[in-house]
Amino acid sequence: MKNRTVMIKNYFKTAFRNLIYNKGYAFINIAGLAVGIAVCILIFIIIQFQTSFDGFHAKKDRIYRVLSESHRADAGGISYEKNVPFLLPDGLKTAFPQLEQVVPIYASHNDELQILDDNGTPVKNFKEQNGVFYTSPTFFNVFDFPLLSGTYESLKDPNNVLLTKEIAETYFGDWKSAVGKTIKITGYYSMGAGLFQFPATPLKVSGILATIPPSTDFQLKLVIAYGTNFTGDKQYGFQQPNWNQSTPDFGCYVLLPPNISADNFNQQLKGYASKLQSVNQKGSYILQSINAVHHDAQTGNYSSKTISKELINVLWLIATFILLIACVNFINLSTAQAVNRAKEVGVRKVLGSNLLQLQTQFLVETFLVVVSAVVLSILITVLALPYANQLLELSLSFNTFSNPAIILFIFAITIIVTALAGFYPSIVLSRLNPVNTLKSKLKASTTKGVSLRRGLVVFQFVIAQVLIIGTFVILEQMDYFMNQPLGFDKNAIVNIPYRPDSTGNNLTDYLKQKLLLNGVQAVSFNSNSPIEENNNTFTKFKFDHAIKDADFQAITKFVDDDYVPTYKLQLVAGKNLKPSPFTQEFLVNESLVKSLGIKNLEDILNKEISIMGGLIKCPVVGVVKDFNDRSLHHGLAPLLMATNSTMYRQASIKLPTVNIASTMQTIQKIWEQTFPNYVYEYRFLDEKIANFYNQESQLAQLYKICAIIAIFLSCLGLYGLASFMAIQRIKEVGIRKVLGASIANIVYLFSKEFIILISIAFLIATPLASYFMNQWLQNYAYQVTIEWWVFASAGFIALLIALLTVSFQAVKAAVANPVKSLRTE
Amino acid sequence: MLLNLKNIYKWYNVGGNRTFILKDINFEVQEGEFISIMGPSGSGKSTLLNIIGMLDEPNEGTYNFLHENVFKLKEKQRAQLYKQYIGFVFQQYHLIDELTVYENIETPLIYQDVKTSERKALVADMLDRFNIVGKKDLFPNQLSGGQQQLVGIARALIAKPKLILADEPTGNLNSKQGEEIMQLFKQLNTEGVTIIQVTHSEKNAAYSSHIVNLLDGVIKR
Numbered sequence A: 001m002k003n004r005t006v007m008i009k010n011y012f013k014t015a016f017r018n019l020i021y022n023k024g025y026a027f028i029n030i031a032g033l034a035v036g037i038a039v040c041i042l043i044f045i046i047i048q049f050q051t052s053f054d055g056f057h058a059k060k061d062r063i064y065r066v067l068s069e070s071h072r073a074d075a076g077g078i079s080y081e082k083n084v085p086f087l088l089p090d091g092l093k094t095a096f097p098q099l100e101q102v103v104p105i106y107a108s109h110n111d112e113l114q115i116l117d118d119n120g121t122p123v124k125n126f127k128e129q130n131g132v133f134y135t136s137p138t139f140f141n142v143f144d145f146p147l148l149s150g151t152y153e154s155l156k157d158p159n160n161v162l163l164t165k166e167i168a169e170t171y172f173g174d175w176k177s178a179v180g181k182t183i184k185i186t187g188y189y190s191m192g193a194g195l196f197q198f199p200a201t202p203l204k205v206s207g208i209l210a211t212i213p214p215s216t217d218f219q220l221k222l223v224i225a226y227g228t229n230f231t232g233d234k235q236y237g238f239q240q241p242n243w244n245q246s247t248p249d250f251g252c253y254v255l256l257p258p259n260i261s262a263d264n265f266n267q268q269l270k271g272y273a274s275k276l277q278s279v280n281q282k283g284s285y286i287l288q289s290i291n292a293v294h295h296d297a298q299t300g301n302y303s304s305k306t307i308s309k310e311l312i313n314v315l316w317l318i319a320t321f322i323l324l325i326a327c328v329n330f331i332n333l334s335t336a337q338a339v340n341r342a343k344e345v346g347v348r349k350v351l352g353s354n355l356l357q358l359q360t361q362f363l364v365e366t367f368l369v370v371v372s373a374v375v376l377s378i379l380i381t382v383l384a385l386p387y388a389n390q391l392l393e394l395s396l397s398f399n400t401f402s403n404p405a406i407i408l409f410i411f412a413i414t415i416i417v418t419a420l421a422g423f424y425p426s427i428v429l430s431r432l433n434p435v436n437t438l439k440s441k442l443k444a445s446t447t448k449g450v451s452l453r454r455g456l457v458v459f460q461f462v463i464a465q466v467l468i469i470g471t472f473v474i475l476e477q478m479d480y481f482m483n484q485p486l487g488f489d490k491n492a493i494v495n496i497p498y499r500p501d502s503t504g505n506n507l508t509d510y511l512k513q514k515l516l517l518n519g520v521q522a523v524s525f526n527s528n529s530p531i532e533e534n535n536n537t538f539t540k541f542k543f544d545h546a547i548k549d550a551d552f553q554a555i556t557k558f559v560d561d562d563y564v565p566t567y568k569l570q571l572v573a574g575k576n577l578k579p580s581p582f583t584q585e586f587l588v589n590e591s592l593v594k595s596l597g598i599k600n601l602e603d604i605l606n607k608e609i610s611i612m613g614g615l616i617k618c619p620v621v622g623v624v625k626d627f628n629d630r631s632l633h634h635g636l637a638p639l640l641m642a643t644n645s646t647m648y649r650q651a652s653i654k655l656p657t658v659n660i661a662s663t664m665q666t667i668q669k670i671w672e673q674t675f676p677n678y679v680y681e682y683r684f685l686d687e688k689i690a691n692f693y694n695q696e697s698q699l700a701q702l703y704k705i706c707a708i709i710a711i712f713l714s715c716l717g718l719y720g721l722a723s724f725m726a727i728q729r730i731k732e733v734g735i736r737k738v739l740g741a742s743i744a745n746i747v748y749l750f751s752k753e754f755i756i757l758i759s760i761a762f763l764i765a766t767p768l769a770s771y772f773m774n775q776w777l778q779n780y781a782y783q784v785t786i787e788w789w790v791f792a793s794a795g796f797i798a799l800l801i802a803l804l805t806v807s808f809q810a811v812k813a814a815v816a817n818p819v820k821s822l823r824t825e
Numbered sequence B: 001m002l003l004n005l006k007n008i009y010k011w012y013n014v015g016g017n018r019t020f021i022l023k024d025i026n027f028e029v030q031e032g033e034f035i036s037i038m039g040p041s042g043s044g045k046s047t048l049l050n051i052i053g054m055l056d057e058p059n060e061g062t063y064n065f066l067h068e069n070v071f072k073l074k075e076k077q078r079a080q081l082y083k084q085y086i087g088f089v090f091q092q093y094h095l096i097d098e099l100t101v102y103e104n105i106e107t108p109l110i111y112q113d114v115k116t117s118e119r120k121a122l123v124a125d126m127l128d129r130f131n132i133v134g135k136k137d138l139f140p141n142q143l144s145g146g147q148q149q150l151v152g153i154a155r156a157l158i159a160k161p162k163l164i165l166a167d168e169p170t171g172n173l174n175s176k177q178g179e180e181i182m183q184l185f186k187q188l189n190t191e192g193v194t195i196i197q198v199t200h201s202e203k204n205a206a207y208s209s210h211i212v213n214l215l216d217g218v219i220k221r
């Protein structure tokens, strides 16, 4: 027993001395592994966060989102959306009394909030782009969002509101004093194609919610009682019975009882839907498990942040590969070093050490290296996390106390890496033949290791080059997104939120005149911009007195007659809309004409289109050339445009080419004078468009970083190998120099092999990367073609960096004084 | 004058003491000379030859080669000299272990950008002259010491150097082989090649035009 502890002590002692003795290699090994492990830990933290969304609700296994399943021409078959008809929750409740809970929820956007003091005079204005939800107390029976004060039940009464602690503090300074206070809310909601304002409504703060954790797609700020405003209004609001249209931003969640499975309930839902639908409807409803919501990029969610399962898999893959690259470095360096260790092994064997003891010895050494690397990697992780957070717009933390999974993960990594990196070298080293090793004739036995080492170097560079190519392709696609002509003018156009009043065109005409006097080039009032990401309202319509709706839906925009000139849209048939506060005429795009099966653009002119259940019926007066009315993730969709001054929500202002700053100041002054009760905001159109591709640009950053790390690690390995080679071949270098070799000759001697290896890696990486990246590009309606130069430059970069790394050692070897190496042994 | 060494000192610090290997060496070589350096083992012959061959630097003194200060030569110029001027035969042969006999002999020609066909002819000629055609595909560790020495000499001569520096070129050869090598050297010398060799053998020294005796790092006349 005592003997064993001595032995183990001895293992660690020798291992430690060996590391100290080979400081250089130990450093390369530890640094490389640490970087690789740090990448793994970071990706683990990111994935852990991304897969934990809405996982903290106690009943999470029984919570489902109801999706509308519909058949839309442009989506090619079945498509799903998170919006459901307003009456669906009540309908479900009556039809399926077995449902434990049915939660209606409406996500409001761009609400204006006014803080009133005790006398009812306005004190402060705020604007919330999102985070304002209308829902019933049942929401809190399903989802776990603790209250700090007040009751969930207060949401049974209209005009009550729960605030989160943070919002209460922003609005009132101190959340405790917020309870009982009054906030006035102004906003709008859309029904069908229309945008409707609701009158300023006072809300009473009836409770305070605890801080909302980041890992939920319900980023609540204000939770307003269901039944307030348009959610309760039977005449103008959502309560109008209208089963055919799903209500924008309105969703439904259910809590299944434990004894009913989702599949089972989906069957019942289908039957229920088919009884409801009118003749021309083929839609249905389907349940989606809450844990799938965050990964469903297609339907989206209330946080507008999703991460697809594929991307998570890609992240895992990258993490694994980077770790493998780091392990490969270790394996390569250790087996290369076998030559130096040969004597030690020989002596130990002659002294009676057996294979197992030798292997243990080397594994202990590996373990020491890995443990040091893990410690360093934790440091790297902690330092890098803020940057990762900034890049990915997250607020992750490395907290081992509250997150035991991380400790487990790090522990597992330590074991796995020790095994991966240590196993093979320990076998190679322990198998060294004592007779050969003592005579130090290692030529024959090391050549086997050489071919494996070559294979591993190729493997490293395949990964590095795939990542480089991937980065280039994503960047190319981004570049395409940014610079592709969209069919309208997006430069120097600023959009400013606008609130219509009841004076028809008076307010818009007044503002237009004021703005034009102050030097802006053009002004248009409209419901939204030519291109939108999530803000498009699709509407059903009837064409030319048809009985049935057309079999596709069209995007509707309400725009004034200045929209066409401001955005430089091109009319290809008919004429522009005439100025009017009401809806009297339609403009359509070419795509709509084509989708209707009409060959000649002129033929659609003066035909009638009817929307909103016949509420609006007008003739088509013109056709605009197709422009991208949706982000380039999608193809362009059929489009209807009409005037209607109550639907305008923004002013689009084309700025002059000079004095932009002072013009912006003037605009702000005009706005603050005209709308004293609202927060002034502005947004440049090109910035808004760039924002559509935020996910892609984050992905590009991520790839870039991973590619850099992969290249760095691979080169670290090469550096070690080359320095090792330099020592090994120092005598040969000396001889060659005396035979007349120049420095260039020597560098070539060293680089030749690596050039071949990297070329092989290139040949493997190219088809691999082109396959994967073409898969990725399939996600987009508009794709770049991957040009040859992408591959060429990836190969070139890898080669160049590798050669620089190797040459550094090679030059060092080449300029060394030959006599030192040729001196008698 | 081909080269001259002035006041050359070479020492090592062993255990805090300076051990002199070469002391105040003054030495001049004219083009076309055939010089033998002789002396007991450890007297500094190899060290001197290494300095002449620019493999080593003295601690003191000046060394001019073709009127150029050797210590100020650039790496490139030195490589150029090895390529075009100097052929080196090492006492320990110093063949490249990874290359075959054929490739070892061929290497200097590669560095001189000699065309492949010409290279073939030259190497074949050398193999033939040294009677090692049958060994051309063997690696150095498959050769006897004497054979390795022959390859080393062949390699030094193949590029037709104008100066041959040979450290015990016949140390591992039998007397007949040794004689043949000396004949070859003599003939090259009459063709104008300058030769400096280190040797223990009086017989070999007899081929040279001039003998330098080295004793404890000092030249004795």
Ligand SMILES: Nc1ncnc2c1ncn2[C@@H]1O[C@H](COP(=O)(O)OP(=O)(O)OP(=O)(O)O)[C@@H](O)[C@H]1O
Pocket: B012, B014, B021, B039, B040, B041, B042, B043, B044, B045, B046, B047, B048, B091
């Ligand atoms: N690095 C060194 N440190 C200390 N002494 C050295 C070193 N290298 C050579 N010497 C000494 O220099 C002396 C001269 O060596 P050198 O090789 O020139 O002798 P040599 O005359 O060629 O002998 P031989 O006939 O045996 O080849 C020797 O005594 C040797 O011990």
Ligand SMILES: [Mg+2]
Pocket: B045, B046, B047, B091, B167
């Ligand atoms: Mg000697």
